[in-house]
Structures are given as structure tokens and as C-alpha cells.
Amino acid sequence: MERKIRILVGKPGLDGHDRGAKVVARALRDAGYEVVYTGLHQTPEMIVSTAIQEDVDAISISILSGAHNYIFPEVVQQLKDKGITDMCIFGGGIIPEEDVLELKKQGVAEIFTPGTPLTGILDWVSKNVKARELL
């Protein structure tokens, strides 16, 4: 039997606005994924280390505080430093379009901005998040 895809939902930085993260976490769970929710106020280090411990296939990050230009690249880099390049990183939040383009160049697979319907996120996840080869 094929194993369930595991997705980490992370809330990095000091911002506590977790409504979006929680709604997405719940929608992913209802859609049949295994969801690991980190809780609030995580550093990029904490998120990467949880992702590795939990063997997740993807990391979803929610940022509304404007710190996205630091946090996303930091998570990508730290995974790379640990030799992990097949973990899909996506996210959402209050992120201007030009920053979205730049973050995609840096290795973030997709960014969902305010007003994206859950169905849009779920469709994207079903097409783009694949089970990783676990060691």
C-alpha cells in the first residue's frame, strides 16, 4: 500500500497570525495528507529540523509578517546544507508579487497570496507534491 504523503505546516517568525496556517493544515488533513503542524514562533532551524525528524515530503510555510524574504530562502538553504533537495517547499501569506517571483527563483515551488481558495491549494498540492524516496 502506498504511504500517505506527509506535509509540515510551519509558522515561522514572531508573527502569531495563524488563521491561514490552521485552515490550510485542516484542509490538507481532510484531503487525506498526514499533517505535522509546528505551532507558532518557529525559527527556520526549528522548521528544518522538524521536517527531517518527521520525514515529511513537503514544507508549507505561512508568513504574514513581511519577514518572508529572510525566512523562505533560509529554509531552502538549510535544507540544501543538509543535502536535501527533493523536499517541496511552498507557502502563503501577505507577499508582494515581485517578492513571489524572486522567492520562486530561489527554490520555493509556489506561493499562495490572500484570497486563494483552498481548492486551488489542494489542486496544486496533488499535482506537485510527490512522495520522497525515504532513506
Place this chain on the structure above:
Amino acid sequence: MENSSSNKYQNWKQKTSEWVKKHPEREKEFVSISNRKIDAVYLPQNPEDPEYQEKIGFPGEYPYTRGVYPSMYRGKFWTMRQFAGFGSARDTNQRFHYLLEHGQTGLSTAFHFPTLMGYDSDSPRARGEVGVCGVAIDTLKDMEILFDRIPLDKVTTSMTINPPAAVLLCMYVALADQQGIPRNKIGGTLQNDILKEYIAQHSYVFPPQPSMRLIVDTFEFCCNEVPRFHPISISGYHIREAGSTAVQELAFTIADGIAYVQAAIERGLNVDDFAPKLSFFWDVHNDFFEEIAKMRAARRMWAKIMRKRFGAKKESSWQMRFHCQTAGVSLTAQQPYNNVVRVTLQALAAVMGGTQSLHTNSLDETLALPSDEAVQIALRTQQIIANESGVTSTVDPLAGSYYVEKLTDDLEAEANHYISKIDTLGGMVRAVELAYPMREIAEASFRFQHQIEKNEKIIVGVNDFTSQNGTTLPILKINDQVEKEQIAALKKVKAERDNQQVQATLQTIKAKTETSENLIPYILEAVKAYASVGEIMGVLREVWGEYRDPCVI
């Protein structure tokens, strides 16, 4: 109404005319745009009707359903208080001056996340966050720059700050002391509402019990030292923004208020000494009548609670005064100019609901912090409602509407149901420990999202009436340099101050946590020695530990 000879109406008329003598109305005579005369207040046929008296009553009288003041905006408009803060203290000081020059009447400070969470700008936890979502304030030095050329005895300042509220209050007091302004001349509001942080906004540091102690300390200090300062703004705003219903916002906020009053009474404070200084803060969402009814119900509920549950004697203890902010969560990135219309409707509801102070959101806030131009439109929205719409010419114009009165009654009853449940659990502090309100909100928020997904609720420009052409707005960008400069400035302060004195004041704070003494005077000493927010909060963190997210999904 004219031939009614009974006492209540006559007494109220008498009282109101005395009030108006002291608080003159804005106009000699209020007239409509086509010169029709408008009365101060419109009443039922028989204002002595006991049901009217009990449920609605006269403006400025118990149970305050129609407003806390007899003549409301005929006397003076609400305070137009736009929330501002970004980058360095210098950047924000410029925005403050800009807003005051454009007719804003009070200041409201947004602090960046590191300050909100009690970290300094040079903490590893602050990486990427310095000055991004608010202004970076580390020490008294930054406050000196933030309020440069702003008369603290003429402008009132609201500060959106929670776990470190005591520290920021001390900085404000220290600044007044420095400038030789008597403490009884400065005024403003601290948010200082930790219970809603656990419930909704999640900028918490300590566990609930020590947090409550620090809040009661500020109550006591404000009563004794800075009488014009409101030590708390009990906030429904964040509860609603986290996805609650209007009833949940009403219920959880008032239950939070009950918890603070209870804690202060247990400390030995006299309810009538601090109750008049409590203030509230509501979110104003899209549902026009429901929002107005929410504010009317809130006033009535609070009046009854203060009078009957807590035995407050003074009228000012029964009056719920509040600030409103239009619902940030209702704004959309798609077709951002639609947000101006949403904000207008919400602001109108706040005014019809009788707010004392209002922040209108800017159209670009789903994209970034507001630009100067966007914030000006938001402020103009308030000015147009105040000066052009005519809704400020008569008090509580929707009273007596079958729909509004029924909604007011229903919201009150449903909110009371929640409050009874929280009482059964042992009060709000306990309910928070059990994550009860968090679960209720998560449920409501998920339900709402589903209604949007299924198009049961329409958001114009998002799930209906969409358009292909995107709108590009000018966005306020925070310069990456802010972080470097702020860290350098902090280093300089730390190098130039008397570090021995700082350590001594920090050790005193630590020692005093073991006693039941009020901590504020000791925090004030540390602040005056230029101890930083992170250092003072760090000492308290060592003693009290940190609260952790219960991770309710």
C-alpha cells in the same frame, strides 16, 4: 413624547442640558443637507415604557445601549486614530507628523514583532523582522526619537503592545518626566490585553498567571500615577480577525474583561477606582447591522456586569468606552480599490455603533504596510463620514429599528450563553489554559472558509465578480538597512549607558518578582537607565518561563 410628564424623561432632559452646557455641541442647530432640522435624539412614543427603559434607555444613561454620552457626536467626533509604525523610530515619527498635519487627532503606535515579543533588534529571534511590521523600539533612546516634536500633553497615544506593555508604558512616562510634563497630563491607551493574545493573536511571552499579575500592576500604577492613561484595551479585534463570529468576539472579549476586573479586585483595588479607566476595542466587519448591534449589546452587557456582578457604584464604571478598527481580514488583494468601499461601510457601522475612537484600514493592507497615500484615503473616509454624511447629527439613529433591537437582544443572549459556559469552566484564565476559546474560534473560522469555497458567501472580486486585469499598487517597502542601523544604534546605547546601573536595576526587578510589590516603579528605573526591552523581558522570562502554543488545529 411631548406631553409625557413622567420623571425619567424629564430628569434625563435636565441632565443632558447640563451636560451640553459643559460639553457644547458642534453646531447651534443641526440640519440635513436640505436644511431639515435634526433633533439630538429620537424616542419612542412613550419613553417611560419600562421595556424601553430597561433595554434601551436614554443616551448617556444606564444601560447605555444608545451610547455612553448624552449628545455623542453632536458634541465632538470620535478620535481619528490611525495605527502607524514601520522602520526606525525616525521613519515612524515622520508618519506621525504627516498624520497629525492631515487632521488625525490621536496617535497609535504599531511596534515591530521583536518589541511585541520582548526581544531586542539584535536578538537572533529578530532576524528578518526588524522594523518590518511596525517600528523598532529597543530602549528609551528610540522613544525619544519616536515622539520628537510631539506634545505629549496635547496628543494622546495608543500603544499596541501586550507582554511588554509595562515596559513601554514606563518609556512613555520616562519621556514625559524627561520633558518636564506632569504625569497627570499625559494620556493614552495601552493594549495590554494578554488573554486575547493566548486566544487569538499569539504575541505572548509568559504563562497566564504572571501575565495577569503584570497587568494588575499597570492598573494600579495608572490609577495612582498617570490617571489619564487607560491601562488596558480589552480587545475583541484580534479574536474576530482570528476567525470568530460576532457573538464569539463579544463573549470572549467581555469574559476577558470580567477576568481582569476580578483579578484587580482580588489584588485589593477598589472597582470604582480602576473601572472607569478600562477601555475596549472592537473589530468592525462587513455585516453592517450585526456590527452595530454588537456594539450596542456590548455596552449593555458591560453596564449590567459592572453594576450587578461587581457592584460598581460610579456611572463611569458602568460605561463601556471603546475604539474600533475596520476588519483587516475582510480586505482583499484582488481588486484592492474595493477595499475603500468595504472600509467605508465598516467605518459607518462603527460610527452608528457609537465608537469613541476609530482606525480605518488602508486599501493596500493585504499587500504590505500602508503607503502615505493609502492611509490618507483611509483617514479621509472618517472625515467624510464625520462631516458630510449627516449620521453624526443625531444620537444612535438606528434605535427602535425592529431588526437592530432584535439583533442586539439576540447577540447579548448568545454571548451570555458563552460567558456562563466560561464561568462554569472557572473563568477565562482557566478556559484559556484548556484552550476552549481557541477551539471554538478554529471551528468558526473553518466553517466560514468553507462557505466561501462553496460560494455560499460572496466576496466581490474573489469568488464572484472577478476580473482578469490585476491592479498594481505602489507598495511601501522597508529598507533592508533598517535592521543594520537599528542594531548599530542599540549597540551604541549599550556602550554609552552606565552598565553597572543597568545590571543593578535588572537585578532589583528580578528580586521584586519574588515579592508581591508592584513591579512598575522598578521597571521605570531600569527604563530610565536605558535598559532595553529585551533585557527587562529577559529577566522576567528567567523567572516566569514562557508560554507555549497549544497547537489547536
